[in-house]
Amino acid sequence: MIHYLRALWSRLRGLFGDRRADRELDEEIETHLRLLTERYLRQGMTEVDAASVARRQFGNITLLQEASREMRGIKFIETVIQDLRYGAQMLIKTPGFTLTVILTLAIGIGANTAIFSVVNAILLRPLPYRDADRLLVVSESWPARSLSNIGVDPDTFADWQERNHVFADMAAFANGEEALTEDGEPEKVASQSVTPNLFALLGTGAALGRSFTPDDIKSGQPRVVLISHSLWHRRFNGDPSVIGRKLKVTLAVPEEAIIVGVMPAGFQWGVTIGKPVDLWTPFMGLHALTKGHSVWQGRYLTAVARLKPGVSIAQAQAEMTAIAAWVANHYPSYHAELSATVTPLRERLYGDLRPALAMLFGAVAFVLLIACANVANLLLARAAMRSREIALRSALGASRLRIMRQLLTESLLLTVLGASAGLLLANWGADLIVSLSPPYLFNLESVRISAPALIFTLAVSLVTSFFIGLAPAYESSRLNLNEFLKESGRGVADSRRRRRLRGLFVIGEIALALALLVGAGLLVNSFAHLQVVDPGFNPQNLLTMEVSRNWQHSERQRIGFFKQSVERLQALPGVSAAGATSALPLTGSAGGVRFFIEGRPKPSPGQDMLTRVIVTDANYFRTMQIPLRHGRLYTEQEATESRGLVLINEAMARRYFPNEDPIGKQVTIQSRPPNRNPPVEIIGMVGDVKLGALAEPAEPTVYWPHSELALPGMTLVMRTSGDPLNMSAAAREAIHAIDPKQPITETSTMESWLAKSMIRAHFNMVLLTVFAVVALILASIGIYGVMAYAVAQRTQEIGIRMALGAQARDVLRIVIREGMTLALAGIVIGLLVAFSLTRWMETLLFGVRPTDPLTFTVIAAALALVALIACWIPARRATKVDPLQALRHD
């Protein structure tokens, strides 16, 4: 062992002290030869003979010098350095080629790195909680209607907590809002009501002060609250003495709570995308109510649990299914047909993003493959031009391996340069992706070119350089020296195999580009379909403004406040109509409320009829331009004073009153505790409005006048004559004229809500289209390059043909036929590839089928056209060949 180290050391030294050792060896050889010659002289040979015999006996001096040089230095490093130096020289000599290759690789590698950074941030990086892989979200589910993630009511949660043996701990939380009216500008913040054990379960403590303890929910204890790091800085200037201070929070009921702690910077918890939470309060509802599993409690909690060590997810699921069955058995009126599901936290957070990310990742992989094929083609063409040099090198004794290595080193050099440029591109691309992405989808800071991304780039580069270098290197090393020399250097003919290899690359490129284009085409098509979906109202020039009163005001006061607000807004110049609603369209929708129709048998448990309930004032429908289909709307007076009236939408009429006139029918809507829901009369039917996603069908909905359910928080809408945002200041003033302490949140326009609702579709479409266009450009450069090269190679042949009477048209036809054969082969293969891949995109599409024949046809035709142009340019050049010059050439 030790002698290997010694050898290595002396070799390392040899790497530097080369010259002296060379000279010494020369002297030794000289002496040796001299001694031999003298010996033969003594045997009576002539000086010349003796010298030549001596040399013969000694053997190949150059070989010996080479061998000993190799042994002295570390051969590998030495050749690599030599290859690199030589490669760099070659690249500098052909800047056009080098730049093209580097740019192509930069696009391929850059796109991959950018997408990988996003994928890494979302799918691979550990979630910021202790042992996040052991965290599960537990929710009620309704297998019969394939509904999951329903949430859970407090009583059922308590049962889960008590009865399970698979979780180390189980916590629950509910998202809410609180208004901060003291200490500065009135502000509404997102809040979370959490069981005190939540933070311990997540493994996070307070950065300042303490987090919650079980004592915090005991009755008689003062109310406590935790604030976010960002709220601490925003409202309290990061003052540490804030701990123990009283904070007045006002939404449900104005209360004072003691700030007991500040959470760490960046800490967020939740399972849905929403505003960052600024306030945490202990959840008091658990054990507070008498257990009854009552109907009106609501499934507003989300449960999160930590698996006990050694318990698998499947075991946890089995246990929760059993517990849910027990609950369903004991409280059938509320739980019949319901079960419980457990979902790993990451799956719950990002599961629905996976198809889109998988698609994008696949797309960038395709782009990289195309880039590789392109570069390999360029290198192949260059290798053909360098045949002479390579033949010379092998004639001088360079081994095949040595030549291959030289070429691979050059491709590595190119890739490294390309990857560096690609990293710059990726950095910029990741920013672009983040700016296009839906808000709060992921932390902006979290998508950075991180260490894993760098490692990924490195790996991709190595594989890439291998791919692009292998074919040319292999081809060149196969070069038959004899044949080559026989060709006597007359316009080195391209070997047929090499031409075929290049043809295959082009076919592959076109096939991949076609698959990408089809995918992008389908998404563009979906997006177009989405944009012509009728949301059920006119979204133009609508300003929206969320205003929340609190429960402390009496019903009359609440209704009066909004009536007054609407009147003031209507009076503003530039506002043609104003109204109020409890839920804006397209902003997602609250869960359903059960109801039954008077005069019909009550549905059995588990067969509930559900409807969404929206509270509006009388002006809402006119402001939004939601059409009345049948019957009448409620009047201004009815909307503020009377009860017992309701409007329904068309979807409700279709589902629950088929072949019947719903007007005049009585329904009981169970939005209040049992026995406090008198039947109400349907007086009219309005058009369907999309409450959630545009892509989903409208849900059965009832509209109630504000007087029926005097909610404290409403969204005001007003139709303006100009840009709605210009009116926002005047509108705020109008509200503050009624109550200067009234927080106003989410001032926006209906058009921006509309854009937000389409942001995911937009995100997917834009990115895939960008990649597809890049692929198209690369592929057409590829086919152009191959055809241009083929024409250049065949200049003589074309010249002869033309001298023998071929017309320009014939030449054009020959070249184009050759190119289009490749293109069409690529298109056919690409169609097959696309056909088998697009079905994975089904969940991302809307209004088009994954095998939409129109998209497939149009894209294939468009690609064929592009290919035709790419062939036509070199073909035209071929027709310009001057026969005389072509023959004289070379």
Added chain:
Amino acid sequence: MVLKVLDALGPQHGYGIARRIKQVSEQVLQLNEGTVYTSLLRLQQRKWISAEWGASENNRKAKYYSITKSGRKQLARETENWERIAGVIGRLLKLEGRE
């Protein structure tokens, strides 16, 4: 082989070693004499032989190689190894001859 020569004859230059090997092997091994230098270099790198400059018979500068202590050890090891293998092969051949 080179080590054995140096062990037996003391310091030698490349020419001498090459001639000696030729003599000993009774012309069975017809190697190019140049190859001896590659071996010398390898042995030197493993510190089994050392070299110093001196004058040759014809008064030229020549490098004289001599065996080192670790070279002797290696020689002993290899000799033993070789003898063992040769012994085994020898016995094997005898065995086959009897069949």
